[in-house]
Amino acid sequence: MRIYLDHNAGSPMRPAVRDGIARAGxxxxxxxxxxxxxxxxxxxxxxxxxxxxxTLIGASPRAIFLTSGGTESNNLAIFGAAxxxxxxxxxxxxxxxxxxxxxxxxxxxEGRGFEVIRIAPDRDGRVSVDAVTAAIDNGVxxxxxxxVNAEVGTITDVAxxxxxxxxxxxxFHIDAAQAVGRVALRVEKLGCDLMTVxxxxxxxxxxxxxxxxxPGARLAPIMLGGPQESGLRAGTPNLLGAxxxxxxxxxxxxxxxxxxxxxxxxxxxxxxxxxxSIPGVRFNGQRHGRVANTxxxxxxxxxxxxxxxxxxxEGVEVSMGSACAAGAIEPSHVLTAMxxxxxxxxxxxxxxxxxNTTANDIVHAxxxxxxxxxxxxNAEPAFDAEAVR
Amino acid sequence: xxxxxxxxxxxxxxxxxxAALLREQGYEVIGVAMRLTPEAPPSSSPRRxxxxxxxDFEDARRVAERMDFPFYVIDLRADFAARVVGNFVSExxxxxxxxxxxxxxxxxxxDRLWSRARALEADFVAxxxxxxxxxxxxxxxHLRRAHDxxxxxxxxxxxxxQSELARTLFPLGAMAKSEVRERAxxxxxxxxDKPESQEICFVPDGDYASFVxxxxxxxxxxxxxxxxxxGQALADHRGVHHFTVGQRRGLGIAAGHxxxxxxxxxxxxxxxVGSRDQLNSAGLVAQQVRMVDPVWFxxxxxxxxxxxxxxxPALPAKLRMLSGDRAExxxxxxxxxxxxxxxxxxxxxxxxxxxxxxxRAMDR
Numbered sequence: 001m002r003i004y005l006d007h008n009a010g011s012p013m014r015p016a017v018r019d020g021i022a023r024a025g026x027x028x029x030x031x032x033x034x035x036x037x038x039x040x041x042x043x044x045x046x047x048x049x050x051x052x053x054x055t056l057i058g059a060s061p062r063a064i065f066l067t068s069g070g071t072e073s074n075n076l077a078i079f080g081a082a083x084x085x086x087x088x089x090x091x092x093x094x095x096x097x098x099x100x101x102x103x104x105x106x107x108x109x110e111g112r113g114f115e116v117i118r119i120a121p122d123r124d125g126r127v128s129v130d131a132v133t134a135a136i137d138n139g140v141x142x143x144x145x146x147x148v149n150a151e152v153g154t155i156t157d158v159a160x161x162x163x164x165x166x167x168x169x170x171x172f173h174i175d176a177a178q179a180v181g182r183v184a185l186r187v188e189k190l191g192c193d194l195m196t197v198x199x200x201x202x203x204x205x206x207x208x209x210x211x212x213x214x215p216g217a218r219l220a221p222i223m224l225g226g227p228q229e230s231g232l233r234a235g236t237p238n239l240l241g242a243x244x245x246x247x248x249x250x251x252x253x254x255x256x257x258x259x260x261x262x263x264x265x266x267x268x269x270x271x272x273x274x275x276x277s278i279p280g281v282r283f284n285g286q287r288h289g290r291v292a293n294t295x296x297x298x299x300x301x302x303x304x305x306x307x308x309x310x311x312x313x314e315g316v317e318v319s320m321g322s323a324c325a326a327g328a329i330e331p332s333h334v335l336t337a338m339x340x341x342x343x344x345x346x347x348x349x350x351x352x353x354x355x356n357t358t359a360n361d362i363v364h365a366x367x368x369x370x371x372x373x374x375x376x377x378n379a380e381p382a383f384d385a386e387a388v389r
Numbered sequence: 390x391x392x393x394x395x396x397x398x399x400x401x402x403x404x405x406x407x408a409a410l411l412r413e414q415g416y417e418v419i420g421v422a423m424r425l426t427p428e429a430p431p432s433s434s435p436r437r438x439x440x441x442x443x444x445d446f447e448d449a450r451r452v453a454e455r456m457d458f459p460f461y462v463i464d465l466r467a468d469f470a471a472r473v474v475g476n477f478v479s480e481x482x483x484x485x486x487x488x489x490x491x492x493x494x495x496x497x498x499x500d501r502l503w504s505r506a507r508a509l510e511a512d513f514v515a516x517x518x519x520x521x522x523x524x525x526x527x528x529x530x531h532l533r534r535a536h537d538x539x540x541x542x543x544x545x546x547x548x549x550x551q552s553e554l555a556r557t558l559f560p561l562g563a564m565a566k567s568e569v570r571e572r573a574x575x576x577x578x579x580x581x582d583k584p585e586s587q588e589i590c591f592v593p594d595g596d597y598a599s600f601v602x603x604x605x606x607x608x609x610x611x612x613x614x615x616x617x618x619x620g621q622a623l624a625d626h627r628g629v630h631h632f633t634v635g636q637r638r639g640l641g642i643a644a645g646h647x648x649x650x651x652x653x654x655x656x657x658x659x660x661x662v663g664s665r666d667q668l669n670s671a672g673l674v675a676q677q678v679r680m681v682d683p684v685w686f687x688x689x690x691x692x693x694x695x696x697x698x699x700x701x702p703a704l705p706a707k708l709r710m711l712s713g714d715r716a717e718x719x720x721x722x723x724x725x726x727x728x729x730x731x732x733x734x735x736x737x738x739x740x741x742x743x744x745x746x747x748x749r750a751m752d753r
Contacts, residue, residue: 306463306508309509310508312461313509327446328446328463329462329464
């Protein structure tokens with residue numbers, strides 16, 4: 001039995017999504033840009049998907065630009081805003097705990113004359129709204145913040161940031177890849193100019209995402225070619241992906257509160273069990289003001305890498321930090337930014353639940369995880385590895 | 390339930406075939422590639438510029454996919470830096486010539502990796518080494534040379550004791566390299582014809598002296614003079630880490646006859662040179678001596694053969710244990726240059742009895 005507790009990396013497709021894509025695969029083809037009836041049908045299906053995604057975040061379908069996923073949306077938002085910015089705006093404000101698809105483009109811009117201000121989080125992974133707003137002035141081209149942190153699940157309160165950005169005419173981008181499907185999203189309420197969403201985090205297929213672009217926001221394309229997506233994102237759209245994204249969005253729109261409540265109960269149960277059976281286990285992040293599905297825990301005396309592999313061999317799938325190109329695990333930059341030592345970050349695992357997590361999964365995980373921890377801490381205590389570091 | 394084995398995979402043909410053979414034999418195989426060095430060695434290939442030796446790991450991963458067993462890259466960089474690279478540097482600074490492959494086996498593959506194996510409930514650790522392990526009727530384990538003597542790697546494995554041998558598998562010990570390549574091709578492994586790795590993995594350009602200089606504090610470099618046995622100074626040198634006993638080239642001296650390094654005195658920075666016949670020694674003192682089966686060495690003097698470098702033949706000798714874990718080894722017929730820091734490994738015929746690290750040569 002496999003117990004999949006890595007939904008923050010990607011959720012399996014929901015049954016309705018699988019069925020919808022299978023059906024569409026048999027009936028929908030062609031290029032939505034084509035003039036003929038087949039093209040017209042493809043276009044109608046694509047636009048329906050766009051409406052479904054728009055509904056999920058309370059946006060107009062015209063503000064939804066389909067991309068290949070969260071990474072492309074973040075790249076488009078950041079490079080697009082930087083390119084469109086006035087020449088006297090050469091500063092970007094962000095946090096130190098963003099996803100690599102935000103951090104790497106920003107580092108690139110840093111090498112091209114932009115100044116990047118990275119606000120450090122507190123020990124619980126909270127990014128101070130005051131610190132962010134204090135850094136926003138007339139020289140700022142873009143403010144980019146994750147709404148829900150991928151590793152610790154902390155929710156950032158962005159309303160005040162949106163106001164501060166609007167006051168000085170800076171663009172405000174929210175990376176909501178980890179938020180969509182876990183918290184209710186209304187772009188008007190959030191006050192953002194740009195927002196990244198991704199399908200596979202909510203049970204849609206991987207390889208499709210969207211960028212919300214507030215009508216009138218100044219954004220330059222980064223993918224050049226045909227006139228698709230109003231010229232902002234060239235390339236024949238991923239039709240089947242969009243269909244799956246649309247279905248997933250509709251499923252989530254209708255059941256968000258129920259699903260979140262159910263997952264919260266399961267996650268809290270698991271946390272309770274682990275806290276009771278693993279002395280010294282530590283919860284990373286804030287207990288309130290977070291998405292309930294994410295548990296980031298430091299397991300005392302073990303290497304997370306060893307624990308992760310041991311759990312995988314027992315059928316429990318979790319994650320840690322990020323994988324490098326060769327597949328080795330790098331400790332989480334989010335945890336070190338939160339003030340954890342490198343050793344603590346190396347002892348930490350992320351457990352993330354999702355739409356298909358069952359009570360039975362949690363019963364098993366609550367039994368397996370402490371048992372594996374005891375074995376690993378005995379066989380390979382981490383302190384001797386740490387002593388030489 | 391079939392026994393579970395953790396196979397150390399480098400991406401090379403040997404460890405790939407080892408893993409594949411164990412899988413065929415019905416073991417539950419878990420493949421691991423060890424990330425040992427901080428970054429990929431400099432290379433002309435841009436793909437090498439990523440964080441690990443990406444291509445080698447990908448080769449190992451492809452084998453695992455093909456043979457359908459789980460595969461993980463594990464991060465042992467800190468252990469490797471402290472226990473293998475650190476030792477390598479301090480040995481060179483101390484005027485000795487280390488053998489990091491022996492250290493890596495002792496400290497990483499058969500210690501650190503074994504802890505990981507226990508954490509993963511594996512019964513065995515396996516590698517692609519060419520050596521053989523046998524269990525006798527009395528339940529004692531014996532380490533033997535590989536069937537293919539040209540590939541024999543038992544020299545690097547002398548630190549394995551009874552408890553390590555009991556849980557180690559060398560699936561290639563009875564195979565010839567050509568057979569291994571054949572098996573790799575038959576199994577459809579993409580790396581069947583991959584060339585052998587030769588250099589020390591963390592010094593791919595083979596320039597050990599420069600590596601030591603980069604890794605060491607400048608104050609720790611022992612500069613000094615090249616001198617004759619009689620104490621006559623011949624030249625200045627840039628540090629004892631540039632020399633190894635027996636070395637002839639690169640001494641920076643023009644003499645009428647060939648000169649060789651006889652001895653390196655790190656404390657004074659003196660590198661003593663002499664003629665070829667002055668290199669020969671009567672024997673050596675070894676330290677950190679370990680026996681594969683300590684029962685062997687209850688007696689006073691033991692006749693055996695000793696190998697003082699990987700590529701040297703084993704020489705008949707007499708071993709006498711000294712206090713602690715030191716031993717005195719006397720060559721029966723006089724021996725060649727003895728290089729402090731290198732491993733000396735004790736054999737009787739095909740069997741490895743144990744070994745240690747050369748502390749110093751014994752004069753005739």
